[in-house]
Amino acid sequence: LKARNILLKSGGCGDGRPYVAKVADFGLSMRMDPHETHVSNVYQGTITHMAPEVLLHGKVSKMSDVYAFAILMWETYTGGQAFKGTPRALLGHEITKMNRRPQFPYDTPFEYQLLACRCWESDPTIRPTFEQIIADLSRMRAK
16 A cells, blocks of 8 residues: 555545545455454565565565555655655665654644554554544544
8 A cells, every 4th residue: 555556536426525545556465364364475565665564574464554554644644755765775674673664744733643653553463453543534534
């Protein structure tokens, strides 16, 4: 999940939303049994969006998607590319061993920044579920 794979359609959605977002690239997607927690496999993708457990152990899960969503949150808010200018050869080490994450601008709403930080936690077991993320974003939007 990354910004360049999200398509936006403006207007005419019929439900009052100004636009609809659609995920456009499922080239590396896998079907998981609902009872599985992760898939161990050789994983390909964009290193900037890979969770630490994917980089270290190749474990792809819903929680690694939550991590990638946090990077997407940062990209959406800032309009930037995560870790731009960092050599790929160093990035995996910085993400997994140095806990490096993109930095939000100082004027980022606190709740939004906090949600992203929860989503890109190093420990996947303490990241929120997408259901929790939707609830948090809906609450922020209602304010």
